Amino acid sequence: MSGSPLNIKLNCKSWQQLSAIHSRDLCRGAFFLKTSKPPPLGTMVRISLTLPSGSTVELAGQIHKLIGEGELEGRGPGIDISIRKMPHSVMWLVESALSSAGFPPGAKSEPAASATPPAASAASTAPAAAGATATTPSATATAAPTPVTAAAPLTASPPPLPPPPAPAMNDDSPALEDNEALVSAEADLVKALWTELGGMSKMNAFQLLDLPTSAGDDEVRFAFQALSKKYHPDRFTQYESFEIRELANEVFILLRDAYRNIADHAGRQKLLATLPQAQLSRTPPPIPTRAVATPPPLPSPPKAMPAQPLGDAVIQFAAPNTAAGTQPLDLSTQAPAIGKDDDRVEFALRFLESGQYEQALRILRVEARKDPNNTRALAGVELAAGRLALADGDRMEAAERFEAALEIDPLNERAAREIAELSRHATSQRRSLLSKLMKKV
């Protein structure tokens, strides 16, 4: 411990700067600061780096190398600070902020390669330090002038470099335009947790712990332990946001209840006994869509709240073990039975099941135009369009299409399944986002 640490505040105003800092410094676990009067080697440094989104990350390190004029790919003179154990949360914050700003943090392994924006060399730190303040505990401030001056040159001597908002590389990047759309990484985490919570609240205990219904005591416990490491509220106390901590509480309550319910054999049997629909959903109930080519005489749910019963359906279909989600299992068993009843809609739906969405869409559009009351055709159009959107990777569009299909035909099992699949996917995506944050896979 060599005296009080030097505190440096850096305000990173643009995403290019942050991108440069990320690819050239953070990725190698270090931080370069331009200065002509370096503090002594070994000085402890604390850096508060304010991201363009306004959130601040804290780094602590030690000056491990003095960089001479022109050294370190021409970035010197300055100091190189090795960051003591890069906190994963910091990297995650920076990376997710960058990627939401349209800077893929992927190309990080080749620092200062040709891809590096020219502006970044010292601009990344120098303008960053434009608003920098170096604060040291008063005792050392007078005794050792270096700390104060360490940052001073950064501010005082304007670097002979292009101003920050000039980098060539990103001029053509449209992402910069929608700056307002950028949210801080914490807000991202809040969103992720909300999504997570939304998905989880519809799951049963097995789904929550991501376990097959055949899981034994040990498996249940291990699953819960692994999830605890990610989701226990203690993992979120480091965030300022009250909302994050509240959400973490809610998520964990779901997990702990799931664990409590299925921790032993008796509990699992009890839960399984209450999940007959889930079992049924594996071999879909005979009610849905194509069984009803004729006007729907079915005990259809009250118009006012179609979401209610379907919400339940979503739960069942989302069962991770019913992985047959995209399998055309119904058709293979049921198609022969209704095979002859071949209106064109049925035909098109078969195309849909077999993955020939464009053909299906074409036929269904025609049929729908022919008879605007043909709900099966109308829902089919939405379904096919949704599948196509999904193939294009547009999940938002897909989700809207599937929901529209459900609205037209509240009993459309295929649509319900697609939505369940989507939300399951979204959840697992958020999970991986979170696990990236928590480092653990």
Place this chain on the structure above:
Amino acid sequence: MARIIGIDLGTTNSCVAVQDEGGTPRVLAAPDGRRTTPSVVAYTGGKNSESVLVGEKALRQAITNPKRTVLGTKRLIGRKVNAKDVAWFARSAPFKIVAAPNGDSWVKIDDTTKSPQEIASHVLRHLRWIAEQALGEPVTRAVVTVPAYFDDAQRQATRDAGTIAGLDICRILNEPTAAALAYGAHRVKAGRRIIAVFDLGGGTFDVSIMAVENSVFEVLATNGDSALGGDDWDRVLIDFLVDAVFDEHRIDLSSDAVAMGRLKEAAEAAKRALSSESSTTISLPFLHQGIGPDPIHLEKKITRQQLDDLSSSLLQRLREPCTRAMKDADLSPSDIEEVLLVGGMSRLPAVQEMVESIFQRPASKCANPDEVVALGAAAHASILAGDEDEATLLDVTAHTIGIKVGSSGFAPIIKRNSMLPVREHKLFATNIDDQEFVEVEIYQGEADTISGNRRLGQVHLHDLPKGKAGTVRIRLTVTVDVESILRVTATELSTGNSAQVRIAPSGGLSQEDLSDIVEQRRLREMAQPADPE
């Protein structure tokens, strides 16, 4: 990121530790090299120039300043003065314990009264100062440990002490859990292990049973006696000595504060000596001037057997919390693979024998039973700071939370030893026709009636729909988070009307009281920028 320190605020001694990023926790020693600090606060100086001594300095002058030297604050913090053990403590304490307007136990120093929170805050400030000296940087955040068996009021009062000391208390952590974490039970990778932590400190006794697997600490059950500790052993010794003097000289020393202070010190030393020797001699010359011409000298030999006989009822009190904890965890002694001894009092051979008889196996001794809790607090601090991502603590509620039903009944809603955070629902019905509102009173404790439990707060639900008794149903939802913050929601099921209340436990001081104290202290410091100690 500013580091978070871990503090073990003990009844007799306190300790502060820190964990460096990626490192292992370490104790922060005071500039004089001491690794623990006596939890003693002394008020010296005149009325208008009051100054405060803490730790070793306070302890050293205790004998000559007994009425203004406060020890064992932890026994008073968040407690009502009429509690049985507080009354017992008050009887032998050399300083005066009085009732605050709300019935809490406060301490009277000369003409002023001090809350235990204020007194404890001096110790916390001193520890903070030690940490700042050792780290060379400002410290503002801490994890502070309390006995697992502390109730919400005691926890909150401890938190308030931190606030007064200018510390942001990130978490109130249970001592046995902290000990297990520091002991490194999770570094043993082999499968699931069930361990019991037996923590007998200066003034409190805790037992926790936990399962450790894959670096996850799952507390299965916890129990204890928040008013049983080493002090009680001292007290039986003191009583024994006082009786001996009375028998021989017909002099009652208990009204002589100075003599009592010396007796206390000697009793403590004797108790410690008897941990390793089979007998010791208490020698206190000129203990009292006597009624006759000659002063009284006390010279008494005490054997370990004598101490054990004197303290046999104390030893017996250790048994029940252990068996209750095992019962709650649905385990028998044979399921427990390791018993970890924590706390200075666990050094006493009679205590160890008791532990072995309860758990039917030899116990493991910590290398440093006085430091292990602070080390665990520091380890947990690094979890909270996001530096440590392996170890995870799943702690439980120590006490049952429920509501008042009927005139004095207690209906549990969240059972003790529920993993935190937790949420439970319970349905209730009105008990008179056309009842207009309900008032749900929330209590904490294990008694069947509310009179034996502690009231936490209440929630009102108005405008109930008309209906016969028992037909209007109200769902009560109680949530407790990892900070022990309670949220209670009452919802009438047919209308969906609901009322919610968030109950931050009260430690006896209101928010205004707290800010007053903090403000006064700030003013005083501005007036006399004394040494940070």
